[in-house]
Amino acid sequence: MSSSHRGTSRFTLLAEAALAVLVVLGPVAMGGAARWVLWPLVALSGVAAVLAAVAARRQGQSLRFPLLAVPLAVGAVLCAVQLVPLPAGLLNVLSPESAALREFALVPMGLDGARPVSMDPPATWRELAKHVAYLLAFLATVQVCRARRSRERLLSVLAFTGAALVVVGLGHALLGVQSLFGVLPFVDARPPLVTPFGNPNHLAGFLGLSSTVALGLALTTRPRSRALPYALAAGAGGLGVVLTLSRGGIAFYVFGQVLLSVLLLRRRRESAGRATPMWARSAAALLGLFAVLAVGAYTAADKLWVEASSADSVEKLRQSKVALWPMMVETARAFPVLGMGRGAFEAAFPRYQTAPDINTLTHPENAVLQVAVELGVPGLLLLAVAAWGFVRLLRRQGLDALELAALSGVAALVLHDLFDFSLELPAGAVAALVVLGAVARPRERRRAPGTSGGLKPSAWMLGAGVALTGLALAALVPGRYALADAEAELAGLVTARAPESDVRARGVALIDLHPADYLLYRLVASAYAARGPGAAGEALSFVNRALYLSPLDGVSHRVAARALLALGRRSQGFLEYRLAYEAGDLGALQGEAIHRARSLEDLAAMTPDAPEVAVRLLDALANMPSRLDAALAYSGWARERFEGRPGVAALWAREARLRLRKGELPAAEAATAEVARLEPDALDTHLLRAEVLRAQGRRDEALQTLERLLARFPGHVELSFTLAAQQLDAGLTRRAKDTLQAVSPFLTDYAQRARLLSMEASCLEREGLLSRAVERRQTAARLAPGPDAWFAVARTQEALHRYDAAARSVHEGLRMLPAGARKDAEAWAARLEAEERSRVESHRKELADDPHAQELEHLLNNTGGAGEATDEP
Known part of the structure; x- marks a missing residue:
């Protein structure tokens, strides 16, 4: 049964359509991260495989099982083996870590039954379904792409999907929309290019592959007018890679284009000059693509520079995800035989993590380590088989520019996955497998009558496809x-x-x-x-x-x-x-x-074992009035514990201030001498010395010390505030105002500005300008809200006999106090409200007793009545 003049079976077209939907499905499903994507992934893969097998049977074609299908098939078998419940003895042989977990954590809770190797069975069930789906999709692609038109259509779906993603991202950027389509916000991600991909690295990997495939289509499509859409798609994909700001994505995309250039150059040399026009066209296309990359890089130059500067040294690279690789290697060594279970990394890795990390690591972000950790040595062998299969494809004779571009794109994506995990999600994995299947398709050769070049499709093989689809769907049930x-x-x-x-x-x-x-x-x-x-x-x-x-x-x-x-x-x-x-x-x-x-x-x-932590703990104790003795005892222990270490001077300084608070002046002076011995030139040392002098009653000497310090450290905010406070206490209001005015340009935040305004208010209060002082204190309370700030406003308002306003300010501060500390403030507010009521009653009584006030009120009432009368009709 044929539906086209080229004899393409309608079953092949239906399989092709299922594969095309698969290619689009991954990006649409949040880059393959959406959990619901597994069900349609399995169903569409199975449908595509079964339809492709039916088409092969009807057209008398053989089914091929390329070498690249072996890792997928054996990987699925390994997932199934990892899920088999094993008795304790056998589990201890195949996975000592799983056995140890069973004995230590599970058996004491009564979970003493047989356990599988997998450390997270539901995740491994999901991976089993994915492996089977990927195998079916790959085999279906191999069969469908025997038809040249089908191959081009399928790859064009990938090319235009990438271009559409870039258009979506540019549309969001032009409209200034940060949530997807203005509806779905990204909670844990802030992608530079807003698309269904939340991870810019994954988006860069997908776009790099789609752009390179589009370039191959542009190079091989005839006539040239039909190649223009592919050239535009290639340019759009390349621009999108740059706009993702993914360092690895950009680097490996450029690598893919360089690799393609090298492969095309080698092909030109092998063809001995016969493909000069094709070579000219290839060179022009590559130059155009690099020009698009240059434009994109220029457009996002500032952001790219920020990204590049975050990894501009070997030390910074060591502190990046590369720093985690040694931990991953040690984890892999703990599971050499069968791994920890495919997909179990997120659950099991914290057991082997040797450095704290605020993030939850869901993947090693290295394809080799991912396989080594989750599948053990068998997984590494499968990886070697996959690499060999890819090399065999690359060395195949007669590859055209489209096939070279496809392999270059896949090579760039795989190498990118040495620093990412795009291939762990359906969007990247399906795209790569479809591209590989298009290249790995069998070449039709003339055969002698009676010979066969492959497996003839039979009812048994069709049943196997249906059974594998059923197995994958069934695996998703425990995998939910x-x-x-x-x-x-x-x-x-x-x-x-x-x-x-x-x-x-x-x-x-x-x-x-x-x-x-x-x-x-x-x-x-x-x-x-x-x-x-x-x-x-x-x-x-x-x-x-x-x-x-x-x-x-x-x-x-x-x-x-x-x-x-x-x-x-x-x-x-x-x-x-x-x-x-x-x-x-x-x-x-x-x-x-x-x-x-x-x-x-x-x-x-x-x-x-860190003096700076001891300093912070000592400060916390010092802020608890009831624990000053405990703070002093801890200070003595900490000084002895960290003797000779950097930071001891800070402990001595805290000791001195604690002694000052307790009025133990000789001990405070002795502690200050220790601080001066350890850090003689530090500003804090001089400030501490001024505090001690002031406590000893030598206020003038303390003031002179601070003024000399300010001459050495002009614009120092804390020093200026300290000096202004002491000048105020000494009655030097004008000098205090000058000090505050001099430091004003050096303030850097709202808290400092609020402190400046509060001190200026204190100066104005000293000068009797209470109304202006109230304005400054209110501004300070708004800049740095807090109960003390509002209570200071209330005190100044109370001094002005503005009891109602003062009560409101007290209530503002009350809202910021804990429930157990409100008693005194509530009493204060009640007193202010009583004062206001008393003042109002007294004023009303004065008006009642004043005949002139009564006459004025009578005149006002008459005027009001006349006004009302004139309003009547």
Whole structure:
């Protein structure tokens, strides 16, 4: 049954249509990141494969299984093997890490059944479905692209899809729209070019491939008028790559064009001058494409420079994603036989992470390490087979410019994936497989009668295609349990303070699905920890499992600290707080631990080996009036602990100020002498010396010291404020105003501006200009809102007898106070309101007793009545 004059089967056309929809589907589905994309991916791949097999059977063609299909097929088999539940002994042989996780975390919870190798089975089920879908799509492409017209149409879909993405991105840029189509905002991404791709690196990879394919189509399409749309698509794709600002994407796209140039030059030499016109056309097209790249680079020059400067040294590159590669290598060494499970990296990697990172790493962002970690040594062998298959394609005789361009684009995309993971998502993977399938198609040769060049399609083979499609669809059923959904569900139960028995039951069920996800254990632990000492033991058992799976999770360390303190194990508890801080939970010490510390031993246990952290903890203690003695004791311990280390001078300075607050002037002077010995030329040393002189009653000497310092450090904001405050205290209002006026140009933020206005208000109050002082204090309160700022406004308004306005200012400050600190302010506001009522009543009484006021009121009432009368008709 044929539907075209060239004898192309309608089944081939239908398979071609299914593949075209697949090519477009990936970019439309948020670059393949949308979870729903797997169902249509599997269905369309299966339909395409079955239709292609039916077409081959009807046309008497053989089915081919290229070498590049082997990694896809064996990869699917490996995924299936990783999902087979194994007894404990065999699991220990094939995956000691999985066995250790089972024994340590699962068996004590009653999950003692057979376990698969995969550390996250639902993710591996999804990867199994993807591998099967990719295999079917690749084989279908190989069969469909036997027809030259089908090959060109399929590749043109890819080319124009890339161009359409660029048009969408440029449209958003011209309209200034930051959300996709003005409807879907990007929450965790800010792509420079707004398209369905949230990741600019993935967009650059896809556009690089589509642009290179479009260039190949432009070089091979006849007549030239028909080649123009492809040339425009190639230029648009190249421009889009530049506008993504992806450093790797741009670099490897340029590499792809250089590779294509080299391949075309070699082809010209092999053809011994017969293809001179073609070579001229190729050179013109490449030059035009590079011109488009130059224009794009010029347009986005500033942004590109910022991106380039973020990786302009070897040290910066080491601190980038490349710095993670050693950790990935060590992770791969832990799973040599069968890997940790395809797709299990996100759940399992925190166990082997040796440096804290605020981001969740979902992929190694290196294709080789991804395969090594998730599939082990067998995966690396499959990668080698894939590389060999690609080289064989590249060395095939008789490749035209379109095929060379296709292979150049795929090579650039694969090399880009040494620093990215575009091929882990359906958009990039399907595009690359369709391009490879178009090149790997079989070449029809004349055969002797009775010979066969491949496998004749049979009912059994068609059944195999249907069965594989059914297998992939079935794999998506257990694969529907996503890690993020499990975490969100359990977090919802914990936040809603559900009974711990319910949290535990649901938590264990979810852990059975995702045994390597530390967050599930931590959530159950936090639910128990919130119940107090009675549940602290259970909290500790679960949080220990979380720390086994993620030793660098700061929040888990904090939960462990709470449980240990509830059990009375204080030294271990505060050590866990320290570990939480070192793991990246920067609020663990000052936000929680310091309020729970009762003794110097507690404070010492929680202090990391860093003097600057000790300084911050000492400042936090000093800000608690009831803990000055504890602060002094901690200061002595910290000075002894960090003796001879940088930062000890800051500890001595805190010691001096603490002594000043307690009125211990000799001890403060001795501490100041130590600061001067350690840092004699530091500005803080001189400021501290001035404080001590002032406390000793030597105010003039302190003032002279500050004035000499300001001459050495003109424009220093803190020094100027300190000097102005002391000048005010000494009654030198004019000099204080001059100091403040001199420092005004050097202020850099609203807080400093508010402080300047407050001090100017103090100067005006000294001069009796209270109304002007009120204006400055109100402006300061608006610039840096806070209860103290509004209370200062209220005091000045009260001095002006503006009791109503003062009461409103007190209420403004009240809204910013915690509930337990409002008593005095509320009494103040009530007093001001009473004063206002008393003033109003007194004024009303004065008006009632004054005959002149009564006469005036009578005249006003008569005037009002006359006015009303004139308004009547």
